[in-house]
Amino acid sequence: MPPRTDFQDLLEAILGSGEVYFQPPSSVQIRYPCIVYKLNNIDTGYADNKPYSHEKQYMVTVIDKNPDSIIPDEIGMLPKSVFNRHFTSDNLHHYVYTVYF
Numbered sequence: 013m014p015p016r017t018d019f020q021d022l023l024e025a026i027l028g029s030g031e032v033y034f035q036p037p038s039s040v041q042i043r044y045p046c047i048v049y050k051l052n053n054i055d056t057g058y059a060d061n062k063p064y065s066h067e068k069q070y071m072v073t074v075i076d077k078n079p080d081s082i083i084p085d086e087i088g089m090l091p092k093s094v095f096n097r098h099f100t101s102d103n104l105h106h107y108v109y110t111v112y113f
Contacts, residue, residue, distance in 0.1 A: 016051075019070065019113045023047050026086045044104060045076035045083060052110065067112050071096075074107040081105070 016034065023032045031046040042048070049072040057065040072093075074084045084107035088095055092112035099106050 014113065016068075019049075022090075022113075023049065023072070023087075027083060042075075045074070045078070045081060047083070047087075048073045048075060049111075055112075070111050070113060072109045072111050074109075075104050076107075077104060079105050081107075083107075084109075087111070 020032060020034060024030055027045065027047055031043050033040060033042060033046060033048045035050045036042065036048060049070045051068060052071040053069040055067045055069060056063045057067075072087055074081070074087055076083060084095075087093060087107070087109050090111055094110045096108040096110055098108070
């Protein structure tokens, strides 16, 4: 399983900036557009009652003022990416995805 920093680099490349935040504390000043992500789950595969694989699942949220942003589309094109929901808060559009990496 690749390190989380590889996922961070991939998200920064998609966004085109460093405004990618992993589990940011409330004290962090976030600038938009951005991507916020957190570890959501780890799926473990078993054989003979022993774990043989771990696959990390991240909840990835694209936050943008632009309702027609292409960033969510690019997250949606990642392998093992599933769109979860969209909502608006404080005039910001939030696109939530589940991504295995």
